[in-house]
Amino acid sequence: MAWEHREPEKLERRIRIERDGTVTALSGKIDFGQGIRTAFAQLVADELDVPIERVNVVLGDTAQVPFDFGTFGSHSVAQETPLLRKAAAFARRQLIERAGKRLGVSPDRLDTAEGTVTDGTRRVGYAELLDGTPLTGTVPDDVPLMPNARRHYSGKPMPRLEARDIVTGRATYVADVRLPGMLRGAIVRPPQRGAKVRSLDDSRVRDMPGVKVVRSGDVVGVVAEREEHARAAAGSVLVEWDAVPVEGPSTDVVMRDDTGVEAKLRQAAKTVDRTYVLPAIANAPIGPSAAVADVRADGATVYVGTHRPFGVREQIAKAIGIDERKVRVIPQITSGTYGRNTHGDAAIEAAILSKAAGRPVLLQWTREEEFVWSPSRPEAVLEVTAGLGANGRIAAWRYDEHTNVHAAAGLDPQVLGGTSGRNAIPPYAGFPAKVTLHIEQTRLRTANFRSLAAAENVFAIESFMDELAVVKKQDPLAFRLAHVDDPRLRNVIERVAERSGWGTPLGERRGRGLACTIYHGTYVGQVAEVALDASGRVSLRGFWCVVDPGETLNPDGVRNQIEGGIQQSASWTLLEELRHKDGRVMTTSWDQYPIATFRDAPRSLEVLVEGDASKEPTGVGEPGAVPVAAAIANAVYAACGARIRELPITAERIRKATS
Amino acid sequence: MKQTLTVNGERHEVDVAPSASLLSVLRDDLGLTGTRYGCGRGQCGACFVIAGGRVVASCLLTVDQAARQEITTVEGLANGAELSPLQRAFVEEDAMQCGYCTSGMLISATALLASDPAPDEDTIRDALAANLCRCGVYARVIRAVAKAARH
Numbered sequence: 157m158a159w160e161h162r163e164p165e166k167l168e169r170r171i172r173i174e175r176d177g178t179v180t181a182l183s184g185k186i187d188f189g190q191g192i193r194t195a196f197a198q199l200v201a202d203e204l205d206v207p208i209e210r211v212n213v214v215l216g217d218t219a220q221v222p223f224d225f226g227t228f229g230s231h232s233v234a235q236e237t238p239l240l241r242k243a244a245a246f247a248r249r250q251l252i253e254r255a256g257k258r259l260g261v262s263p264d265r266l267d268t269a270e271g272t273v274t275d276g277t278r279r280v281g282y283a284e285l286l287d288g289t290p291l292t293g294t295v296p297d298d299v300p301l302m303p304n305a306r307r308h309y310s311g312k313p314m315p316r317l318e319a320r321d322i323v324t325g326r327a328t329y330v331a332d333v334r335l336p337g338m339l340r341g342a343i344v345r346p347p348q349r350g351a352k353v354r355s356l357d358d359s360r361v362r363d364m365p366g367v368k369v370v371r372s373g374d375v376v377g378v379v380a381e382r383e384e385h386a387r388a389a390a391g392s393v394l395v396e397w398d399a400v401p402v403e404g405p406s407t408d409v410v411m412r413d414d415t416g417v418e419a420k421l422r423q424a425a426k427t428v429d430r431t432y433v434l435p436a437i438a439n440a441p442i443g444p445s446a447a448v449a450d451v452r453a454d455g456a457t458v459y460v461g462t463h464r465p466f467g468v469r470e471q472i473a474k475a476i477g478i479d480e481r482k483v484r485v486i487p488q489i490t491s492g493t494y495g496r497n498t499h500g501d502a503a504i505e506a507a508i509l510s511k512a513a514g515r516p517v518l519l520q521w522t523r524e525e526e527f528v529w530s531p532s533r534p535e536a537v538l539e540v541t542a543g544l545g546a547n548g549r550i551a552a553w554r555y556d557e558h559t560n561v562h563a564a565a566g567l568d569p570q571v572l573g574g575t576s577g578r579n580a581i582p583p584y585a586g587f588p589a590k591v592t593l594h595i596e597q598t599r600l601r602t603a604n605f606r607s608l609a610a611a612e613n614v615f616a617i618e619s620f621m622d623e624l625a626v627v628k629k630q631d632p633l634a635f636r637l638a639h640v641d642d643p644r645l646r647n648v649i650e651r652v653a654e655r656s657g658w659g660t661p662l663g664e665r666r667g668r669g670l671a672c673t674i675y676h677g678t679y680v681g682q683v684a685e686v687a688l689d690a691s692g693r694v695s696l697r698g699f700w701c702v703v704d705p706g707e708t709l710n711p712d713g714v715r716n717q718i719e720g721g722i723q724q725s726a727s728w729t730l731l732e733e734l735r736h737k738d739g740r741v742m743t744t745s746w747d748q749y750p751i752a753t754f755r756d757a758p759r760s761l762e763v764l765v766e767g768d769a770s771k772e773p774t775g776v777g778e779p780g781a782v783p784v785a786a787a788i789a790n791a792v793y794a795a796c797g798a799r800i801r802e803l804p805i806t807a808e809r810i811r812k813a814t815s
Numbered sequence: 816m817k818q819t820l821t822v823n824g825e826r827h828e829v830d831v832a833p834s835a836s837l838l839s840v841l842r843d844d845l846g847l848t849g850t851r852y853g854c855g856r857g858q859c860g861a862c863f864v865i866a867g868g869r870v871v872a873s874c875l876l877t878v879d880q881a882a883r884q885e886i887t888t889v890e891g892l893a894n895g896a897e898l899s900p901l902q903r904a905f906v907e908e909d910a911m912q913c914g915y916c917t918s919g920m921l922i923s924a925t926a927l928l929a930s931d932p933a934p935d936e937d938t939i940r941d942a943l944a945a946n947l948c949r950c951g952v953y954a955r956v957i958r959a960v961a962k963a964a965r966h
């Protein structure tokens with residue numbers, strides 16, 4: 157099925173008026189903290205003319221919502237907005253028509269107010285107009301919408317609907333789902349992924365009360381009444397495994413090949429080449445993967461955290477051998493996972509356990525399992541060569557990205573270029589470039605992680621731009637601007653320089669670094685200001701970001717997402733490295749994988765949202781993370797002259813580079 | 816074995832092994848799932864509760880040890896339908912994204928404000944340093960705690 161393909165919009169799959177007068181709005185999109193539940197409630201309340209308290213938003217329940225490919229950033233959310241709006245407007249029109257018949261007046265003499273249809277004197281509640289006949293029909297594309305002046309909620313800041321449930325502890329995350337008769341599961345893990353069961357000895361658990369051992373192919377697990385029992389039992393099942401190494405694919409993709417690159421590099425007054433290196437890192441969600449599965453003879457219901465409910469439904473159906481239409485996936489609010497949840501690992505395992513046990517099963521991965529068995533962001537080695545002309549400008553550019561697959565989306569060059577090769581092409585103009593993506597084999601399980609390969613590529617490109625500026629003895633700001641011809645990019649760079657006090661003097665061992673990107677249509681300019689202590693430890697004094705995501709409906713929501721991206725990416729940059737060998741992750745706990753804490757948060761963090769309102773809204777969940785590493789590396793260079801080309805930027809690396 | 820626990824001012828009897836963690840008892844026996852599992856090793860803060868006035872990792876406390884102390888969980892912070900000033904400030908500042916770390920942060924911040932009603936920024940950072948957040952909402956949480964302290 158093509159990405160663009162859409163079934164005609166059915167009202168009954170979008171908007172339901174319930175018998176108690178509440179409105180249910182349905183969407184296949186998922187809210188993972190970006191606030192779409194609230195945004196959808198706002199626009200449906202406006203379009204249907206009901207108080208927002210009466211709107212319930214159901215997201216991703218495959219038994220209720222229209223088919224959806226998944227929620228990949230807020231771009232796909234922006235596309236959903238008009239569909240929901242039209243459906244709500246269509247529902248309102250039908251309600252008015254029904255009221256017209258009931259009251260014996262022409263519909264054009266009727267209006268709506270607070271969940272009722274009225275002719276000025278009489279009022280009929282929406283629920284009364286159902287009469288056992290729900291609203292149905294294909295949503296027409298040209299249904300007239302509510303005039304802006306009558307919209308009370310849309311675009312106005314309001315606390316997220318989930319916020320109250322989160323702060324009171326009442327929000328039901330996946331692992332909080334409790335079903336009658338529910339068992340707890342645990343998986344017996346092999347030493348290496350892909351290993352096959354050679355023999356299984358469950359004699360030590362046979363007498364444990366209430367414990368059942370489950371084997372399905374090479375998945376081995378246990379179920380028990382309590383979590384502690386399941387864990388203990390899983391540790392007592394003896395399995396011998398045959399190692400079967402799993403190798404990732406390899407291939408080369410030429411992403412751009414302008415004429416004359418090699419010749420211009422040979423003729424250039426000067427060539428500069430550098431190599432940048434990034435380690436594998438972990439998604440490392442605070443809540444490890446979890447799922448609750450209830451598999452019966454006639455179908456299965458699975459509660460899971462995912463942004464791809466229909467994709468996970470397909471995976472589960474395959475794993476337990478039942479018809480996909482008999483599987484219902486009900487997404488729950490979930491710990492942030494930043495890409496890892498594309499895979500339904502825990503859901504599949506829980507379904508296998510539940511099928512064998514004949515009862516619902518909650519499977520909660522341990523912290524160690526999350527580190528070891530989750531897919532990780534792959535390593536990257538980026539080689540860049542530029543020729544510089546006598547005029548001080550870049551004359552030619554050659555870029556080789558070596559990494560592993562970022563997404564299990566096959567080896568189509570187009571797809572690889574957009575995932576593993578994301579942002580490998582520099583946003584600068586005025587020179588020919590050759591950009592090649594080399595996908596190399598790995599035994600590590602790799603997958604997409606916030607911004608795919610963009611964070612890696614932009615670290616290399618933006619560090620390199622700084623290095624070129626140094627070679628040409630130019631200010632990094634001026635050097636960049638000399639190569640920018642996109643006005644929106646120019647604007648975010650200039651604005652962030654201005655905000656951060658670019659060019660004004662700083663104290664000893666302090667420095668500012670600049671970096672920018674265009675990420676899927678969103679423009680980002682960033683400046684980091686760092687201070688180094690005597691040992692070389694980096695602390696973030698300040699961080700400035702100017703972002704242009706086009707039309708902006710909820711500026712504070714954008715700010716929250718961008719701030720989070722910056723904070724997380726600063727952690728990747730300064731602290732994180734996942735150790736692994738032969739595909740086996742050796743990092744198993746937070747003390748072996750420190751991430752940024754409250755103490756590491758930047759002293760000041762300013763995010764300015766300056767969207768070009770004439771442009772389509774674009775995503776903000778990922779781009780904030782993208783230029784951070786280079787901004788920090790460039791600031792470290794400005795502070796002490798150490799050019800760190802390998803992440804993480806540790807005190808040790810800085811000491812080595814300066815000694 | 817029967818154990819008596821006092822949680823959010825209410826006494827509960829549970830029948831579990833004395834070595835069971837307070838976290839599992841809260842979540843699986845008392846239905847108080849607002850206290851979350853994150854690591855089981857005292858390294859992330861998702862499971863924090865207040866026990867005997869101090870912030871503790873409920874994943875490391877046995878139910879046996881917990882039986883002797885007054886326990887407060889995130890569910891005990893609001894006064895009926897009325898949110899505590901900290902909870903309100905978290906909502907107003909949108910000091911959360913996925914919210915998985917939020918319960919533990921509210922617990923640490925509640926204990927902080929109980930002992931120091933007007934903490935400066937460094938004190939807030941130190942008091943919450945054991946609460947990890949992967950979504951990166953630290954700046955907002957600092958703001959929310961400072962705001963609640965002002966009220």
Ligand code: FES
Nearest residue numbers: 853854855857874
């Ligand atoms: S779950 Fe207790 S500190 Fe992480």
Ligand code: FES
Nearest residue numbers: 912914948949950
């Ligand atoms: S808000 Fe997601 S981990 Fe903190």
